[in-house]
Amino acid sequence: MSRPYVLLSAAVSLDGCLDDVGPERLLLSGPEDFDRVDAERAASDAILVGAGTLRADRPRLLVNSPERRARRVEEGRSAYPLKVAVSGSGDLDPADPFWTTGDERLLCTTDKGAELARPRLGGAADVVALGPAVDWAALLDDLGARGVRRLMVEGGARVHTQLLQLGFADELRLAVAPLVVGEPDAPRLFGPGAYPGGPRGRMRVLDTERLGDVIVTRYAPTVPGTLGVATAADRHWLRIACDLAVRCPPSETAFSVGAVIVAADGTELARGHSREAGDPVVHAEEAALGKLAAGDPRLAGATVYSSLEPCAHRASRPKPCARLIVDAGVRRVVTAWREPDTFVPGADGIGVLADAGVAVAEVPELAEAAVRPNRHLVPAGTGQD
Numbered sequence: 395m396s397r398p399y400v401l402l403s404a405a406v407s408l409d410g411c412l413d414d415v416g417p418e419r420l421l422l423s424g425p426e427d428f429d430r431v432d433a434e435r436a437a438s439d440a441i442l443v444g445a446g447t448l449r450a451d452r453p454r455l456l457v458n459s460p461e462r463r464a465r466r467v468e469e470g471r472s473a474y475p476l477k478v479a480v481s482g483s484g485d486l487d488p489a490d491p492f493w494t495t496g497d498e499r500l501l502c503t504t505d506k507g508a509e510l511a512r513p514r515l516g517g518a519a520d521v522v523a524l525g526p527a528v529d530w531a532a533l534l535d536d537l538g539a540r541g542v543r544r545l546m547v548e549g550g551a552r553v554h555t556q557l558l559q560l561g562f563a564d565e566l567r568l569a570v571a572p573l574v575v576g577e578p579d580a581p582r583l584f585g586p587g588a589y590p591g592g593p594r595g596r597m598r599v600l601d602t603e604r605l606g607d608v609i610v611t612r613y614a615p616t617v618p619g620t621l622g623v624a625t626a627a628d629r630h631w632l633r634i635a636c637d638l639a640v641r642c643p644p645s646e647t648a649f650s651v652g653a654v655i656v657a658a659d660g661t662e663l664a665r666g667h668s669r670e671a672g673d674p675v676v677h678a679e680e681a682a683l684g685k686l687a688a689g690d691p692r693l694a695g696a697t698v699y700s701s702l703e704p705c706a707h708r709a710s711r712p713k714p715c716a717r718l719i720v721d722a723g724v725r726r727v728v729t730a731w732r733e734p735d736t737f738v739p740g741a742d743g744i745g746v747l748a749d750a751g752v753a754v755a756e757v758p759e760l761a762e763a764a765v766r767p768n769r770h771l772v773p774a775g776t777g778q779d
């Protein structure tokens with residue numbers, strides 16, 4: 395079961411404000427950008443909003459275009475995406491239009507919040523109790539289990555801040571309006587705290603477009619996670635490694651593997667794939683590491699992404715990839731697929747890495763992509779849930 399792709403969507407002023415302090419909501423977008431937001435809602439399986447935004451703005455979070463709704467229905471989906479509210483207290487007004495419009499609604503809250511909200515909301519929403527506090531990992535798992543593949547998050551600041559800080563955001567779509575709010579108490583998009591990579595961690599710009607007088611930019615977080623927990627940025631890099639595996643010259647006697655090495659600030663340092671550049675035995679991780687100078691100081695903070703677990707035993711070279719990684723000073727590896735017994739029974743590259751103190755994060759939801767170029771080498775069904 396995989397978590398949804400998480401898209402944070404927001405509009406801000408030039409000074410990063412989501413609104414001003416006045417009683418009326420400050421309209422930052424123009425008609426073209428509101429239409430883009432409508433299209434993004436229609437393309438999503440669920441739209442999520444925090445309780446603070448529900449109380450302040452009373453949004454309906456609907457797909458406004460009848461054509462887009464009709465298209466969703468033609469595709470076998472509900473006319474409106476699932477609406478998800480997140481609240482710690484469960485203190486919500488059932489008369490808010492959020493609870494009385496659209497198709498299905500869900501409240502994700504704490505155990506205490508659920509006690510309060512269930513009788514209040516009645517049949518207006520399914521209520522999910524996430525424990526003593528709002529546990530975002532559990533929330534995303536729950537949505538994944540409900541079949542939500544694409545989640546659009548429409549605020550507010552607290553929700554955006556938490557999802558970005560925790561490394562759960564796959565993408566940020568930001569509309570910047572040409573105005574300056576200038577009020578010290580106006581709500582800002584991101585609050586203080588620790589973000590992946592700290593102040594020097596840069597995101598990647600995916601694209602940018604002008605809609606009326608608003609500039610919309612799509613960003614992807616690329617700073618690797620930490621320790622053995624995989625973040626959205628980790629999945630981004632691992633997907634690239636899985637795509638690289640498809641480029642390997644085919645083989646009946648070796649796996650096709652892709653690898654990418656990424657520095658702590660999200661900069662790609664090197665990539666490689668099995669049997670690249672005419673070397674019939676080179677491994678993906680070995681090829682990528684070979685492109686960097688031994689002792690490169692960036693390796694100590696880097697993460698190696700490998701579609702297959704780094705090998706633990708080799709016949710073709712003196713050192714297996716797990717050892718090359720340890721010797722290079724790398725402290726973190728992210729991989730999609732544990733090595734099957736095809737060539738080396740019981741190979742345990744993850745164990746070699748762990749014994750050397752290297753943190754390993756596994757992303758089984760990408761195992762199928764890692765297996766794809768190796769289908770002919772493994773039993774049917776390998777890598778499929």
Ligand SMILES: Nc1nc(O)c(N)c(N[C@@H]2O[C@H](COP(=O)(O)O)[C@@H](O)[C@H]2O)n1
Nearest residue numbers: 651668677678704705708709710737738
């Ligand atoms: N991690 C990894 N990357 C590659 O590019 C690979 N081809 C493999 N294969 C595994 O490595 C071991 C044998 O290597 P040699 O054939 O001796 O080069 C064995 O465990 C293979 O499954 N692994």
